Amino acid sequence: MKKIAHIGIAVSSLEQTIPFYRDQLGLTFQGTEEVTSENVRVAFFKIGESAIELLEPLNDQSPIAKFIAKKGEGIHHIALDVDDIERRLENLKENGVPLINDEPKEGAHQTQVAFLHPKAANGVLFELCEKSLED
Numbered sequence: 226m227k228k229i230a231h232i233g234i235a236v237s238s239l240e241q242t243i244p245f246y247r248d249q250l251g252l253t254f255q256g257t258e259e260v261t262s263e264n265v266r267v268a269f270f271k272i273g274e275s276a277i278e279l280l281e282p283l284n285d286q287s288p289i290a291k292f293i294a295k296k297g298e299g300i301h302h303i304a305l306d307v308d309d310i311e312r313r314l315e316n317l318k319e320n321g322v323p324l325i326n327d328e329p330k331e332g333a334h335q336t337q338v339a340f341l342h343p344k345a346a347n348g349v350l351f352e353l354c355e356k357s358l359e360d
């Protein structure tokens with residue numbers, strides 16, 4: 226594991242939330258992007274080597290819509306930067322760690338991502354995140 230890639234925060238509205246992170250916390254806003262595989266629109270803020278990712282549901286099918294309905298807005302997941310996501314997933318599977326995604330899928334910013342099941346880590350949802358392109 227190289228670093229915390231980002232911390233994901235579930236919000237009902239990016240438009241209403243972005244000004245706090247940009248203007249009050251003074252973080253560098255890096256723009257928004259739709260991640261259709263997750264039915265979300267995300268906004269990224271750079272903070273040192275890491276980032277904060279705000280996630281807004283695109284529709285009721287979105288896992289973020291379900292999360293907010295159940296638990297309200299707030300911290301949703303912690304994303305870890307990894308080098309070889311396929312091998313990581315293989316190892317975790319072999320060791321019987323419960324996963325949400327057996328295979329990596331397309332995430333924001335040309336990344337490959339996969340989620341561990343929160344029951345693997347005391348209710349914490351971890352995302353593995355591998356960059357396909359160097360920045």
Ligand code: ZN
Pocket residue numbers: 231233278302304352
């Ligand atoms: Zn994420």
